[in-house]
Amino acid sequence: MLFDCQRVNNKAKPFENKESQMLAKQEGIAVISHDNYILFPGVTVRMYLACQNANTEWPHYLRVGNEVVYALKYDGSQMSYSTSKEDMPSEILFGFYSIGTVAKVRSFQQLSDTRICFELEGLVKCHIKEIDLKRQKAGMQIPIATDLIRQIPGPAVAANSQKTRAEINSIKISLAALTDKVPALLQNEDFTALARELKNADSFQKEIDIIRKLIYLISSRYLKKLVPGMESIQELLAKKSFEEELVVFNGLLSKGLRSQISQKPQEIGQEQGVKVGETKAPENPQHKARLDKCAEVAPNLRPADRTQLEQWIKNYSSPKISPQHDAAQQKYCDLIDKVLEYPWGKRTEDCFDFDEVRKKFDEELYGLETVKREMYGIIAVLKQRRKANLLGSPGDILCLVGKPGVGKSVSIIVLAHAIGRHYQGINLGGINRIEDLTGQQFTFVGSTPSFINGAISQSGVINPIIALEEIDKMRGPWGDPSAELMLILDPVRNHEIRDKYFPDPIRFDYGEVLFICTANSLTGIPPALLSRMLVLEIPGYATEDKFNIAQKYLIPRWAKETGLAQLAEYQIDSEAIRRIIAEYTEQEPGVRLLEHKIKGLFKSIAVAREYHGKMLDKVVVTARDVPNLVSIDKSPCSIGFRAKI
Incomplete structure (x- = not known):
């Protein structure tokens, strides 16, 4: 059920124009009844109903712009539409209350052959006097009201009534007292907003609208469970006047308040599963x-x-x-x-020894001098800010742009290791909902905090380095994630970020997080977001650069990872490396595929060593061996190489 209230003119007539009035006289007006929704003038409600043959009668009567009557279904008996009026209470008419609300159809959608969804805007209260029994006996699903001549007076008539004013003031007091007794009500944002509006309302009409919205909201299954004594709140819809609605609603609130005040400690224990005289429950x-x-x-x-x-x-x-x-x-x-x-107040101490930082960068990264120079600048600014006792990160948000495998993510990881910060990576390529960055209210099933909040909690400190990867691949059919990302990256505003998973007033400080973004292309980044970042484009590697990277970084790394560096001697000719680059990775701007081929080479050597056993003490790989060694698809006995026995 959607809570989407909006202001309408409560003085509207039941039929807005002569054409609709003539249609109502000739055909009557359709009556929709249900026991799970409540619709007042000034409230818009989205309803979901199950029905037979949804594609026959319903689309005709629920056209957008048509007027219908919504009446509360009477659930006190199993009466059908054919039940005679003499057998029913005076306020009940053929299975529903005779007092209802004239409403305009705002939208209609047929979900399936047996399920429909529509949105009604309440206009004015009315009194249903007659139903067309002939149509009902002919098998029509929708009751048709043929006599709707009485219009219930609007609430503006009672504006100066002392009794009405007293009831409204009493409702305000009861709501304030009830929220003290039931703190869970304060966690519902809609309820707290309406209670605040009612307290500050400066006109009688506003008070009417807000009270009716509150009645509608409390009638929802979740809040009705929290507020005692609200089991029959739907029946307020069947009251003839706003004064009667006020009296009954005030009585329900007072009843709920009295039940909270009079509840004994023994009863509270019984509600929690501890019976009187039972052994004491264990400590939690x-x-x-x-x-x-x-x-x-x-x-x-x-x-x-x-x-x-x-x-x-x-x-x-x-x-x-x-x-x-x-x-x-x-x-x-x-x-x-x-x-x-969340790591409130926990942070790592940065290492600002520039000799160690340069050594770390040279050991882990080949080339990328522009990136290194910019990261040296980030470290220098962080060092100066610490000397000045300033918390937070530098203002510029670095964005590394380049093809896959050119070293964007590795550069950020190396920076984190060099200055001793925790690293967290978030791939934004799969994000298509704004809730991934804002969080979703904790009351929803499966809801979680935002990805950013989760990454900070996982790091254990409030000043990690977070890589926001592939920001050019964000998609937002359900909101624009880039708009929320601009707030998160703004150093002026990210000191008090609200994650929607956590109710007010909880706020989080992202000001000490060092955010660095990566992207494969600038074309997918919104201009507003791009203007807030310092963009560094990383070009692809030349053939000679790939050769040096393979020889200095990739081969030693995978020899160590596979254990061959400790267990056997190996030698890979430079021509073998050049053949791998020329025949397998020439078109690749990065070195990701080159690394995969070298990894496959060492896997093949490991398989062959297991097959040949101790006979294989030294491996020499030449260019001739490359086709058989870059993949382990070959049989171990067919792998060619020169071995020293």
Whole structure:
């Protein structure tokens, strides 16, 4: 059910023009009844209904712009439309309440042969007096109201009523008291926003609209469970006047408030699964761990964050192990754990020894002088900022652009190792929802914090280096991820980032994270995002560069990885390396395929050594051996090489 309320004119007539009025007189107006939705004037509701033959009658009556009547289904009996009026209460008419709401169809969608979705905008209350029984007996699924002559007076009539004003003031007081008794209500953003609007409303009409939206919201299954005494809240729709709605709603709120105040400690224990006279439940070790962790991180939290976290632990983290599983309580416990997992105030000390940094870069990277020079500049600025007792990262966000395999990700990893920071990589190529960067509200099934928040928590410190890879491949059919990424990368605004998984007022500081982006091309990056980054384009490698990289980096690395460097002597001729480059990787701008071929070469040598055993003590690879050695598809006995016995 979608909560999408909007303001409409409550003084609208049941039929907006003469044509629709004539149609209603000739054909009548369709009546839609259900027991799971509540529709007031001024509220727009999206409904999903299951029905037979959805492709016959429904599209005709639910055309966009048509007017229908929505009435609450009466669930007190199993009455059918053919039941006579004498057998029903006076306010019940053929299985639904006679008081309903005239609504305009805003959208209609046929999901399947038996399921439809439509959106109704409530216009004005009405009184259904007659139903066309002939059509019902003929097998029509939709009741047709043939007599809708009475229009319920709008709420503006009661604007100056002292009784109405007293009821509204009482509702405001009851809502404030109820939120104190049921803290879980404050975690619903829609409820807190409406309660705040009602408190600050400056006109009677606004108060009416907000109260009706609150009634609709509380009628949802999730909130109705939290607020006691709201089982019959849907029946407010069947009240003839707004004054009656106020009186009943106020009574329901007061009843719920009284039940919270009068609840005894024994009853609370029974609700949690501990019966009177039963043995004491065992201690919950997770509760103590949460308290200890909260005390540890408290000095690094904002006052509002600390207060909220302590309140959550007090309300939802039970000191005893309860045998009764509460899904809502478990969600809050997961939320608490996620807050405590974040590395509040923990950071690594940077290494600013430039001799060691240069040595590390030269050992791990070949060429890339422009990239090295820029990263030396980042390190120098970080060093100066630390001397000036300034936290946070330099303002420029570096973006490395180049074809696959030219060394973009490796450069960032080497930078992290050189200055002693934790490294986390996030591939944005698969991101197509804005929720991946903003997080999704924790109450949803399967919801998680944002990828950025998760990466920082996984690193264990608040100042890791995070590589945002393939930012040119972000796609956003459900929101624009690049818009949220601009906020995250903005050094002015990223000190108080809100992750939507965590309710207000929790905020996170991303200011000390060193973000570096990578992309294969500039064409897929939005101009607004591109303007916030310092772009370094990395060209492809020439043949001689590939030869040097293979000889100095790739061959020693894979000889060590496969164990051949310790167990056997090996020699790979330079002509063999040049043949691999010329015949297999000439068209590749990077060295990724070259590394795969060299890895395959060492795998083939390892297989052949296992096949020949101790006879193979030294391996000499020539250019002639390359076709058989770059792949292990060949039989071990067919691999050609020169061996020293």
